[in-house]
Amino acid sequence: MRSREPYDLTQLTVMNRVILQVKDHYVDPERVSPQRMLLGGLNAVQQTVAPVLVHYEDGGNEVGVTVYGASRNFRVDDVTSPWALSYRWREIFGFLQANLRDEDVELRDIEYAAINGMLRTLDPHSVLLDPETYTEMQMSTRGEFGGLGIVISIRDGQLTIIRPMPETPASRAGLNRMDRIVRIGEESTLNMPLEDAVSRLRGPPGSNVQVWVTREGQGGWSTPRPFTLTRAVIHIESVESRMLEGNIGYISINSFQGNTFEDMTRALAQLHAQGMRGLVLDLRDDPGGLLDQAVRVADAFLDNGIIVTTSSSDPSQRDERSARREGTEPEYPMIVLVNGGSASASEIVAGALKNHDRALVVGQRTFGKGSVQVLYNYDDGSALKLTIAQYLTPGDVSIQGVGIVPDIAIDPMTVDRTDLDLEVDQGYVREADLDQHLTNTSARDGEESAVVMRYYLPVETRERLREARPEDQEENEQEDEFLLRFAREVLVHSTREGAPRRGNRRQMIEDATPVIERLRGQELSTAARELERLGVNWDEGTDQGASPVQVEVTTNAPENRITAGENLELRVRVTNTGSAPLYRLRAQTRSDFALFNHRELVFGRLDPGQTREWSTTLGICTTENERRTCVVPREVPDRADGIRVEFSEAHGHAPPSTEIRTQIRALPRPQFAYQVQVADDVRGNGDGLVQRGETASVYLRVRNTGQGRTYETQANLQSRAGQGVLLHAGRFELESIPPGEERLIHFTFEVLPDFERDSVRLEARVADVSLRELMVERVDVPIAPSGAAPTPRRGRVTLRDGAAVRERPAADSQTLARVEGGAASLPAQAELSGFVRVDLGEGRPGWVASSDVTTDRAASGARVTPLMDHMPPRIDVEGVAGMLTTTADRVPIRAIVRDDLQVRDAYVFVGTRKVFYVSNRDATDPREVRFDTEVPLRPGVNVVIVVARENDEVLSRRTFIVRRDAPDGTLMETPRTGDDWFHLGIEGEEGEE
Known part of the structure; x- marks a missing residue:
């Protein structure tokens, strides 16, 4: 647990230990740059703490740090050693600590953020685990x-x-x-x-x-x-096993935990007792785990040779783990299944069994994590996970960044008019895709599988798999059908009488050729039949030479522009204007926008003079009530994208690629203003206070103050009070809220008689899940001592013009509504301590001071107006909003931020780098902020986010996607990594999924 004692950032309690251990133990000292670590840490701090803004130009000697109105420059050019890095952080932390006194931020979290920002400049796997995360990790690895x-x-x-x-x-x-x-x-x-x-x-x-x-x-x-x-x-069962048809054993290892080897040994004994003749070892989606368990698992199937070597910058630290003959399994035929989710320890096992020719590796290329991390525990409960070495598979072959290439690559194909899948799926994000990933000169990049085996996956099965969650074991087992059938048939063929050289990988590949050709033919025939039903001839034909092709690329949208939530189709028309037929002509899209990338179009055989057209959806497809719809998601912000269409043909006669530009207009967004009221009106004494043993209400009045309606809106109440609080009505689906309209949500909760705390902490949320608009309000409900119940009162009371209706019978309690336009009449319910409880409608109580009750006649135009005490700031942006594409390296932003209560501050992110901040602490008008600035753009896609805060919990965002093209207007690709300041702390493609 974290200490509640005051925390002194300048002590560098955890920071100094991290710096020292990076210096002494990091795998590649040449990657350790104190200057880059300082800048990476500062970038992480400004992401975490709103008022912190960091200024730095590439190659500069100083970095500027601003907190509210205070600024200070710190030297960077002299940060050339671990000690200089530590000294500079002490200075920076002292400056931050002195100027963040008014900000509600945990200082320890600032140190953690800075450390993780530094570690991200090294590699993707070195990280500081906070105490909660480290505790959970220890529990999962113990097994x-x-x-x-x-x-x-x-x-x-x-x-x-x-x-x-x-x-x-x-x-x-x-x-x-x-x-x-x-x-x-x-x-x-x-x-x-x-x-x-x-x-x-x-x-x-x-x-x-x-x-x-x-x-x-x-x-x-x-x-x-x-x-x-x-x-x-x-x-925790890390091993599952069963017997497949033909006496082929099956063992799946979910992760390598402290009990994995013993669990596998028991499973093998049970399978042997049932007459096992061959084994499928399934390591798909196994993220790794404990090295010693991976070594013991591999050793069970090898009688000699190196299993894995760990190698660091210090040659004397080289560590080789070798197999022993004792306890080795018999040499029955064996297949190891892997995919892009197989990483680290599972790659060690697969690599050892492949490189020693003990098992055939089948599936997809693995993740490619060949680095070794160790844990260093700290007194505050956190732990440093640091990369100290790299794994080498037998023969000193590194898998870092390249993974294990399967002997037989397996990949599904689906024929679907709107979402075709004939190309080999690269699906998984792998190590080489991660920012700052390690490399190794002994990695065999470019290695290919001996066999590529495609199989047909029906549309219905693919959709079911896409919708299934990881924990839905029964649904996910559907994916195993072909792969297990293929592995089983290969092993049955290898265990037949007279099969040569049992258990030898190379011989198994050669011996399995008849099985592979038969199944491949069956699967390709199924795909070809499905294509033929769509009018596509998938005959491979013979090479009859090149033939020019006229290509026309369009969409179903006027000027290629749509609004988010609408359907967008890409249509490609090809005409063979030459004299030779083309075969298996197809195309694939390339785009920085993930939704538009890797979309397939197929034309098949294209005879001279023939024209064919194919269209593909550029959105997400869902099926409801047997009706399939494909749309661009509603939450997509304003953006413009380029799409390049690349072609291929069976004999290499593909036409050149072509490009098209599209634009998406964002939907008008809703915005939630709200009021929260707590009342003891369900099962309580009615005094307006909440006591132990009562069941009370939380009324959440929500008004849409935005420009667009809501779509899929949910309202939830969550208890943060621990034992003794029960929620009764805590989840609602709301009808669409048009702009200007309100909804009243009635949550209920019960405080049990033995509740020990002095207050109940609740959290109310309203979210439009399709637009990703959210409001969160944390409510602390004080627990009052038992008191007198109010005296019942009947009839109606008239309230004077301007009277305040309050949450509780107290002059300092929250104002829920105010009488406007003359005296107003409301039903009375009770009296207590100089206040009258009235009915505000829909059963909601309010309290009015008896002095505000009048004998005047109620005015016909009078009204009781609810007061929304939480209204997120309104952001009006010019400049960037009209420049979704530009060739400039900067884009202007002119903004006006207004709020009925106050605007605390505003700031701008480009990707994950904060580039602008303005505080409103000393402004003459606390309810308005205006700013005019320019923000930098990198080539390709830039996610620009303007944020405005009323307070820590009430804020607004405006998001724009700005594309920076080359000076001649051609598409520029978005960099995925980089060493300059602009990229520090950014992993992968900003804003893309």
Whole structure:
């Protein structure tokens, strides 16, 4: 747990230890640049803390740091050693600490952010783990913990059991899949974050926990039932096994934990007892884990030779792990399945078995993480994970950045008019795609698989797999069908009587040729038949020479412009204007916008004089009620994109590529102004205060003050109070809210009699999930001592013009509404301490001072106007809004920010780099900020975000995508990495997914 004592940044409590360990142990000292580490850390700090702005020009001698109105320059050119880096951070932290006294920020988090910014300049895997993250990681790698034995997830805001593990407290108690846990002890789970639920369900073995469960369907119950369970040591199953047809064993390793080797040994013994003749070892989506477990797993199948070598900058630290003959498995034929999610320890196993010719590797190229990290624990509970070496597979071959290339590459293909998939799918993000990834001269880049095996995946199956979640084991097993069938048939063929050289990888490839050709022919024939149904001849034909092709690229939108939420199709028409036929003619798109990238178009055989056309959607497709729709997502901001269409042909006679430009207009955005009221009107004494044992309301009045309507809007209430608070009505789906309209949301919660704290902390959220517009309000409800109940009052009361209606019977409580336009009449409910409780409508109570009750006649035009005390700032932007494409290296931004209460500050990001900040602390008008600035652009795509804050919790954003093209107007590609200041701290493509 974090200490609550005041924290002194200038002590560099964690920073100094990190710097020292990087100096002494980092794998590649040449990558350690104190100047780049300083700049990377500063960039991370300005991302984390709003008022901090950092100024630096590439190659400059100084870096400027501004906090509110205070600025100071710090030298960079003399930061040439770890000691100079530490000294400079002490100066900077002292400056930050002295000028951030008014900012609600945890100083320890600033140090953590700075450290992780520094580490990002080294490689993607060196990181400082905060105490909470480190604790969770320790639990997962141990392979066991005290718990109940259930896999849980959040479904529709409810804590849901996905799978009870066999022989655990949960399964013995009779808990089932899809049961809802609505309460843990005396705490509601409605809208509870998953990590919070996990921490509450886990605990010391032998301790008890009570869960309240509902069950839907026949034999279920809607009233929660209590189950008291005794926590036990839960053994995390990292190994799953079963026997496939033909006596082929199957073992899957999910990750390499402390118990993986023992679990695999037991699984092998069970499979041998059933007569296993060959083995499929499945390492797909295995992210790695413990090195010693990977070595022991590989050693089980090898009788000699090096398994893995760890190599660092110090040759004396070279460490070789070798196989031993003792306990080695028999040499039966073996296949290892891998994909782009197989990383680190799983790559060590696959690489060792491949390079020693022990197993055939089948699947997709692996992730390519060949680096070694160790953990250094710190007194504050955090830990440094630092890259200290690189792995080398047998033969001193590095996998860093290139991965393990399978002997037989497997890839699905789907024929779909709107979302074709015939090209080999590069799908996974791999190590080489990460910013600042390590390299190694001994990596074999360019290695290809001996065989590429495509298989046909029906559209329906592909959609089901796309929608399935990782925890949906039953649905995800559908993906295994072809791959397991292929692996099983190869192994059955290899174990037939008379099969030569059992267990030898190279011989297995040669011997499996008949199986491969048969299955490949079947799968390609299926794809060809599906293409033929769409009018495409996929005959490979014979090379009859080149033939010119006329290409026309259009979209279904006028001037290639659409509004977000609409359908956008790319249409490509090709005409063979020559005399020779072309075969298997196809095209693929290239674009910086992920939605527009890697879209396939197919034309097949194109005879002389023939014209063919293919169209593909450039949006996301969903199926509802058997109706399929494809649209560009509603949340996409204003942007302009280039799309390059590249062609290929069976015999190399592809036409040249061509380009088209598109533009998306953002939908008008909603904006949420709101008011929060707490009332003890469900089951309480009605005095306007919340006491233990009462059930109370949270009324959230939301007004759309934006320019556009809402679409899919959800309202949630979450408890942050711990034990003793139960949510009863805490989740709502709202109808669309047009601009200017309001919705009243009525949440309810119960404070149990034994609640120990002095206040209840709640969090209310309203979000348009399709537009990604969100408001969050944290509410602290004080717990009052028992008091006298109000005296009932009937009839109506007339309130004078200007009277304030308050949340509680107190003159200093929040004003909910005000009478305007004359005296107004409202129903009376009760009286207490000089206040009258009135009905504001829809059952919502309010309190009015008795002195504001008048005998005047109510005015016909009088009204009781609700007051929205939280109204996010309104941002009006010029300049950048009209320049979605430019050839300039800077773009102007002129903005006016207004707020009914106050504008605290405003700032601008380009990607993840903050480039402008203005404070409004000393302004003559606290409700308005104006600024005019220019922000830098890198080549290609730039995500420009303007942020304005009313306070720490109430803020607004405007986002623009600006493309910088070459001076001649041609497309410039977006850099993925870079060493200059502009790129520091940026991983991958800004704003893209």
